[in-house]
Amino acid sequence: MSASQPPQSADVPTLLVKIFGKDRPGITAGLFDTLAAYSVDVVDIEQVVTRGRIVLCALVTEPPAGLEGDLRSTVHSWAESMKMQAEIISGIGDNRPRGLGRSLVTVLGHPLTSESTAAIAARITATGGNIDRIFRLAKYPVTAVEFAVSGTETEPLRTALALEAARLGVDVAVVAAGLHRRAQRLVVMDVDSTLIQDEVIELFAAHAGCEAEVAEVTAAAMRGELDFEQSLHARVELLAGLDASVVEKVRSEVRLTPGARTLIRTLKRLGYQVGVVSGGFTQVTDDLKERLGLDFAQANTLEIVDGKLTGKVTGEIVDRAGKARLLRRFATEAAVPLEQTVAIGDGANDLDMLNAAGLGVAFNAKPVVREAAHTAVNVPFLDTVLYLLGITREEVEAADTHAD
Ligand SMILES: [Mg+2]
Numbered sequence: 218m219s220a221s222q223p224p225q226s227a228d229v230p231t232l233l234v235k236i237f238g239k240d241r242p243g244i245t246a247g248l249f250d251t252l253a254a255y256s257v258d259v260v261d262i263e264q265v266v267t268r269g270r271i272v273l274c275a276l277v278t279e280p281p282a283g284l285e286g287d288l289r290s291t292v293h294s295w296a297e298s299m300k301m302q303a304e305i306i307s308g309i310g311d312n313r314p315r316g317l318g319r320s321l322v323t324v325l326g327h328p329l330t331s332e333s334t335a336a337i338a339a340r341i342t343a344t345g346g347n348i349d350r351i352f353r354l355a356k357y358p359v360t361a362v363e364f365a366v367s368g369t370e371t372e373p374l375r376t377a378l379a380l381e382a383a384r385l386g387v388d389v390a391v392v393a394a395g396l397h398r399r400a401q402r403l404v405v406m407d408v409d410s411t412l413i414q415d416e417v418i419e420l421f422a423a424h425a426g427c428e429a430e431v432a433e434v435t436a437a438a439m440r441g442e443l444d445f446e447q448s449l450h451a452r453v454e455l456l457a458g459l460d461a462s463v464v465e466k467v468r469s470e471v472r473l474t475p476g477a478r479t480l481i482r483t484l485k486r487l488g489y490q491v492g493v494v495s496g497g498f499t500q501v502t503d504d505l506k507e508r509l510g511l512d513f514a515q516a517n518t519l520e521i522v523d524g525k526l527t528g529k530v531t532g533e534i535v536d537r538a539g540k541a542r543l544l545r546r547f548a549t550e551a552a553v554p555l556e557q558t559v560a561i562g563d564g565a566n567d568l569d570m571l572n573a574a575g576l577g578v579a580f581n582a583k584p585v586v587r588e589a590a591h592t593a594v595n596v597p598f599l600d601t602v603l604y605l606l607g608i609t610r611e612e613v614e615a616a617d618t619h620a621d
Pocket of ligand 1: 407408409410411562563564
């Protein structure tokens with residue numbers, strides 16, 4: 218048999234040995250020690266432990282002629298001595314090969330109900346998908362579970378599950394499985410109401426005493442009476458004459474979204490590059506870049522002359538199209554293909570960026586954004602984005618514990 222040719226085990230008789238009971242040290246060693254006396258080879262092993270109970274499944278080649286009965290009784294007496302249950306099933310070959318079209322489905326619930334789990338699983342089956350494995354990623358701050366699915370294409374599965382998720386009020390992310398998921402990536406976030414809990418223009422407006430006027434312009438923009446650029450100019454104009462010392466005050470008032478530091482710290486440890494793009498102001502995003510160790514930051518710049526805000530912005534305007542353009546620019550600079558980028562945002566002006574990214578995450582977004590994005594997170598913790606990337610809570614915490 219050449220090394221490049223997998224063994225053809227399809228028609229070889231095999232034994233499936235399943236052990237179930239209270240987990241304790243030595244179960245796996247004990248089972249294989251018992252099997253070793255019969256010169257059987259391992260075809261497959263799967264083991265899970267849930268609340269202290271172990272399920273250990275070993276698929277092995279059949280023993281030499283005449284020894285199967287002996288093997289069965291030896292395994293059963295070993296299991297009995299360990300107060301475990303054993304089941305041994307004769308059969309042919311290995312698992313059937315996984316179907317083509319492999320996806321990873323992450324479900325976030327707060328809590329994750331049985332009803333939601335049943336509905337998601339049924340919908341996967343209805344699209345022709347098979348659930349190959351299920352794995353818990355996190356129990357805090359949300360319950361996150363990952364399903365490995367095969368036999369259906371990622372896009373239709375994503376569409377079907379997005380509808381189901383909206384109906385159930387859980388968050389479901391569907392990504393294509395494969396090596397690219399482990400490749401180095403770039404994450405680009407919106408700032409206002411995504412990385413931070415505030416809208417920066419409102420913080421400035423409070424110091425200028427024009428919150429009501431700013432809110433009015435925002436509302437007009439939301440009604441579609443003004444586009445983003447018009448509303449930006451109209452709102453910034455209201456800040457004219459404000460003392461530049463307010464910039465420092467606004468920086469100190471900004472409140473990070475829960476989980477923001479954990480998300481960024483973990484991504485940086487994994488070698489990701491992280492950036493922000495904002496329709497807000499560089500006076501705040503540059504400070505965030507410095508404080509959080511971000512690789513990229515771009516926003517509009519408030520013009521300051523003689524220590525006063527002029528009510529104008531300078532430089533390239535960061536609007537809806539600008540955000541998508543910056544995602545592409547950052548990706549080029551980071552040497553990360555666009556398919557390996559993740560964009561996170563909450564507003565309509567994030568939509569182009571979310572759609573341009575390999576994975577677009579609508580974070581506590583307005584319905585119009587949620588419906589158009591690949592995936593939506595509706596729990597108020599930014600670090601849940603890590604679970605969508607397949608990173609477990611345990612890995613996050615272990616990395617924190619072992620950090621210098
Ligand atoms: Mg926003």
